[in-house]
Amino acid sequence: MLLRWTRRLGIVLAVLATVSLFLMMLQTVIDVLASNLAGRPIPGNLEIISVYHMVLVVFLPLAFVELKHEPISVDLVYQMLPERLQRWVLVAGYLVTATFFGFLLWQTGADALRSLEMNEMMMGAVFLTIWPAKLALPIGFAAALLVVVANAWQAVTDPDFNPSPDAPDDVET
Numbered sequence: 001m002l003l004r005w006t007r008r009l010g011i012v013l014a015v016l017a018t019v020s021l022f023l024m025m026l027q028t029v030i031d032v033l034a035s036n037l038a039g040r041p042i043p044g045n046l047e048i049i050s051v052y053h054m055v056l057v058v059f060l061p062l063a064f065v066e067l068k069h070e071p072i073s074v075d076l077v078y079q080m081l082p083e084r085l086q087r088w089v090l091v092a093g094y095l096v097t098a099t100f101f102g103f104l105l106w107q108t109g110a111d112a113l114r115s116l117e118m119n120e121m122m123m124g125a126v127f128l129t130i131w132p133a134k135l136a137l138p139i140g141f142a143a144a145l146l147v148v149v150a151n152a153w154q155a156v157t158d159p160d161f162n163p164s165p166d167a168p169d170d171v172e173t
Helices: 002-038 045-059 062-067 083-117 136-157
Strands: 121-123 127-129
Touching: 002 045, 002 062, 002 136, 045 127, 045 136, 062 136, 083 136
Parallel strands: none
Antiparallel strands: 121 127
């Protein structure tokens, strides 16, 4: 049940990141057109893109990357280990990763709450409230933490668990 729930959460967050990416592209195109055709760019366009869109695009899909088993990894030594030891190294790696995401969740959550309490704003071409964007970090880290814990649990309990990324369907051989 945890795996199903974390899978849905990861997909929802990845969809939100995709929507944000699309909106970022649309906003950029509109800004370029408004600048060149009307001489009136969108006020604060750079700030909005860098504070909101980029943060959402980077941090919300972390859980989806973990779901697909596609974080950056180096497995030179891992491949040479016996299968049983590989499983324990995998679980240990998941636990270290979960600890890392836990620390990131704790710190970014505290930062986001502090930012919310003081209604933190950024002064640039326009004043921009930034605390909502800071909430994306602990949300992304919490979701990634849940997926890593679910993967660790699955690695311990499911002998058929395969941590390899899914092969793309369109690969030609």
